Amino acid sequence: MRENLEEREVYNQIFELDTALWEELERLSPDDVCCRALVSFDKSNGFVVPFLNKECLCDIHQRKILLSEGGENPVPFQVALIVLTYLVRAREIPLTNQMVTEREVKGGSFFFRGPHALFTDPVLERFHDRPQPFLDAGIALGGVPRDFGDASFEIRALPRVPVGYILYQGDEEFEPRIVVTFDSSIEHHLPLDVIWALVNVISVELIKVDK
Incomplete structure (x- = not known):
């Protein structure tokens, strides 16, 4: 990590x-x-x-x-x-309140691959069996709890850019995973490479604030 x-x-x-x-x-x-x-x-x-x-x-x-x-x-x-x-x-448009994954953002299914895959593996390694500390880390960055997965929160990263993190601990059928979501309006405010950088920053900060 x-x-x-x-x-x-x-x-x-x-x-x-x-x-x-x-x-x-x-x-x-x-x-x-x-x-x-x-x-x-x-x-x-x-x-x-x-x-x-x-x-x-x-x-x-x-x-x-x-x-x-x-x-x-x-x-x-x-x-x-x-x-x-x-x-x-940034554009003067309201939130859609429709949260989407990176692959649902316009152009994201091609961009967010290989070296541009979202930086979530170290977050998963840190928190895969620790849902409460995962939630606490999100709250420490200004996030609010959400009711998805085994633990989740939404951070207002920028005034028009909410970002959600969802932890699924996994079971006999599915591997543990972290899913990052965005209000679908994000494509009007940030290009794909800057969305990638935003997740880099948030993920690193989540790990840093976990004591």
Whole structure:
């Protein structure tokens, strides 16, 4: 599991944000961004974006994204990519309240394979026989319990992006598994590669908060 975690976290070290994303955000009206993404804007600090159980500050003047209570250190690459892409792409549409798997998202059945399979195996390894700690970890990230599988929760990862995690412990017929679900509107807010990054971040955080 340790190697898998390090493998996913290495993306935070070897990539930089595309400057085109910053340029696109700078061209947008802050009022429009706030309305579409359900975030707030401060002229001094930039956009304030709820993310999991924290808030990120997106400083468009210095082109950096920080945790509101995390000092001056920028957030990891994948978090920055998620937040910045969301600010640029989010649309002012309501939730459908129809939760779907990654393969039901448009294009997902082809994309989420091989190296782009969702990062759930280490979460399953950690929690397969521990439904209550699994639920506790989700709640620690701001999730709320749901009534699916043997344990489940839904996290509002971003204001318009709920993400569900469901644990099935398995039995004589079926292997244990983790299923990740999204409101079907997610395809209007995040592209597939950023959905993949979002699950990377959430899964790593679930393991980290489990004491």
